[in-house]
Amino acid sequence: MQLKFVMLGLNFLIFSFVLKAQKIDTLDARHLFIEMQHLHPGLRKYLVYSEDSVSRKRLGVFIWERNILPFKTDAKSIIIKRKWYSYDSQYLVRTIESVVDASTFLPILHHSAATAMHRPAFVEHYLFTPDSVYTAPIISQKKFQLSLQQSVYNWELDLETFALFPLRKEKKFAIYFYPPESATLPKCCEHSVE
Secondary structure (H helix, E strand, O other): OHHHHHHHHHHHHHHHHHHHOOOEEEEOOOOOOOOHHHOOOEEEEEEEEEEOOOOOOEEEEEEEEEEEOOOOOOOOEEEEEEEEEEOOOOOOEEEEEEEEEOOOOOEEEEEEEEEEOOEEEEEEEEEEEOOEEEEOOOOOOOOOEEEOOOOOEEHHHHHHHHOOOOOOOOOEEEEEEEOOOOOOOOOEEEEEOO
């Protein structure tokens, strides 16, 4: 009788250990775990700010408007438009348009224009292929090309991308996010649901 309880206890410990060692899903073009039915067209607004961890002073207050344009279920691409408004001394306005593949959510195009008081507008226009990201020389104000080792997701679409994850308790994801203006190769970032 006592041996049965010890065996049951040992089995429970082994089962608990297996549950804790959760598999990490890698999100890229080869392993599609995204759930596109969670992407809903429409305008969403956010108040975003930075806070100094020591002084608790709030810096860089922005209003973000993110608009997923209506698309058909058989669409080849999806357009997401965003505006960032800063109400600090520079009154920055940044408009962004991103085009993503409708079946994988991988980026195709990223266009950004920023204006601020007493400064000329700054325009960036990035194009994505499976193995590189580069600027369009006719539109973009800077010349840029970066070879990629794997498919990447646009970091500037983080809120929309996270909504596509199959979120469940204790689920872990590894994803290659890339901010379009970065000259550094993207690293795999791990995200988990607590």
